[in-house]
Amino acid sequence: MSQKVCIIGGATTPFDYGATGFESIEGGAAECVKETQQDVPEFSLRDLDLMIYSHFSVHFGHQLAPEWIIHDHLGLVGLPHYRVENGGNTGGSALYAAALAVMSGHHNVVGVVGWETMDSVSQSQGSEFIAMASDIRYELMVGGIYPIYYAAMANKWMKDNKVTEEDVALIAAKNKNNAMDNPKAQWYRNDHKYITVDDVMNSRLISYPIKKLDCCLMSRGVAFLLVCSEDYAKKVNPDHYVTIDGVGLSSCTIRAGDRLNNPGWNERYGPGYPEMTEFAACRNSAEQAYKMADIKDPPKDIDFGEIHDAFSTSEAQIYKALGLANENTIAKFIRDERTSMYGDIPMNPGGGLLGYGHPVGATGIMSTIECYYQLAGMIPKKHLSKKTEVPDPQCGIVNSHAGTGTSISNFILRRK
Amino acid sequence: MMKSFLVTKNKDKFADPPKFNERKDYRPADVKETGLSFVGHEISEDRTVINQFLHYDQLYTIRHGWNSRFFIGLLDGKIMGTRCPKCGDSWVPVRTHCWNLNCKLQKTEWVEMPLTAKVHTWTIAGWSGRSSLKRLPIILVYASIGTSKVAMANELHGINPWDVEFGMPLKIVFKPKEQRVGAVIDFHFEPVDFWKPSPMNEEKQRIKDLVTPVYEWVKTLK
DSSP: OOOOEEEEEEEEOOOBSSTTSOSSHHHHHHHHHHHHHHHOTTOOGGGOOEEEEEEOOHHHHTSSSTHHHHHHHTTOTTSOEEEEOBTBTHHHHHHHHHHHHHHTTSOSEEEEEEEEEGGGSOHHHHHHHHGGGSOTTTTTTTTOSHHHHHHHHHHHHHHHHTOOHHHHHHHHHHHHHHHTTOTTOHHHHTTOOOOOHHHHHHSOEEETTEEGGGBOOBOEEEEEEEEEEHHHHHHHOTTSOEEEEEEEEEEOOSSGGGGTTOHHHHHHHOTTOSTTTSOHHHHHHHHHHHHHHTOSSHHHHOOEEEOOOSBHHHHHHHHHHTTSOOTTTHHHHHHTTTTSTTSSSOBOTTOHHHHTOBOHHHHHHHHHHHHHHHHTTOHHHHSSSSTTOOSSOOEEEEEEEETTTTEEEEEEEEEO | OHHHHHHHHHHHHSOOOOOOOOOOOOOOTTOOOOOSEEEEEEEOTTSOOEEEEEEOOOOOOOOOGGGHHHHHHHHTTOEEEEEOTTTOOEESSOOSBOSOGGGTTOBOEEEEEOSEEEEEEEEEESOOOGGGGGGOSEEEEEEEETTOSSOEEEEBOSSOGGGOOTTOEEEEEEOOGGGOOSSGGGEEEEEOTTOOOOOOOHHHHHHHHHHHHHHHHHHTOO
16 A cells, blocks of 8 residues: 655754764754654654664764664664665665655654764764775775765766866855855854855865865764654644655666676666766666656756755766756856756755765755755744745755765655 | 584585685784773863763774685786676676676686776875875876776876876886785876876866875875
């Protein structure tokens, strides 16, 4: 008995780095649940019939099965629980699991808690930990961190698509500046300044063409999301629920270099794709979600999105993979600032990974929550102003992304 | 009686373990396997927050198993690839079974690759993981080795960072034999001998401007 999947609430802790945010993961989870209860007073923890935990790396947490600590702390003994891990797409994959659980009819009220504590080691050690999700036998010690792999992919993509450093700098400035309207965003809490394209261009080299301000933030943070059946949504939050109308999850090679002539992609999309430059798993999972949600013309049918801008360059690559532009139009699409708050399809009004932060297991959940707030009309309550509120949105996309594009999910959310 | 019978029976069922007769230990003297230990803490002025420092230092064994010939090849100064006898695709990094679903996970055969490659894409790293900071800036290229259908990441040495180009021909250069460890860091790429950089242009100048402070910063690292 397939049933409709809804989102009725959710909240994050402030995302931060170092000892300025919440001081324990279980305490953070509890505060996220409490904020959700304030928004949805009819919701009780007793209504949950499944908990899914979204956490990437026990290297950061120095604790195996840390979800057991949170679950126990929330007083949920007896309730089934398990953890989903899928690199940077851990949050998206946990949402996928929650959606399937409800869709199947076996569960009706599913809580998803995501978190990461990346400040338990130094930044450079943290980068190296994350890089252990690359193929350590062949990639770890040669240059070896994700920004470098992404830079190599983006460098060729930008040349092939005639996209410049200044173009992607526009994206970096957009998302960090959007975050200045969001009190939970790490950029708001720490750097706390509006930036320009020049600031991005003049920031230090990370890996050409990526500079420091083109990169997302390493973070500590927790997020909670409430996924449920439509019956339950109508019962506890009839005026502020959204539906998940499309879901898609896809995969690609662990090593970016293995995509050049891959028979699996040649079979689906013909030879020469995805090259080392395109996110085929994004295109493929978007196609699945679009089909399910009956999206025919993505830039027209979708009003806004919260997407995985680990780097400004990857946000640009994602626009193309989502079908918002093609190789002839992508540069103009970016230069026309169509994804800014005053554009026709704003992307990352919540600040994205570049501005809100990227505590890996919490990230996809955060993106979903921001998308939910927009569709449920809650931005004036959650952000500092209406500047980052999408006008009258009906349909949003959530995108979560892992590895070098190794696992990618997309979700179509609609206002009810 | 019963117990020894079972042990003998199990032993008959499984392959003999490899006999490891060459073992090298080149860990630095200060690396100690201490296991888990609390090594310190800090407390805020108002005594409301404590951070605890937990240290662990763990030796991992990467068992390369069927991929071993590639890594042993590195010690011998060779790049070993694999090739599917059915469809002919070949790879470095290696695959022990073919990726083509029509080949139904056909086991592949080992082939020695030529020590030549071609740049597919590249980047200049000005920041990296903790263990690589002092080697910055690093030119990382993805290059296809010999007939390989895939591109492999490794460092490009022997040129200025701003001179790297798409499609440039490379040779593979191994470290001196005594310095090799059986890992991909045993080799790097260099331009082939006949290769000459193209004249300075706007992008090259941009890269030069970006990497100049990196050279200065690295000098300040202890």
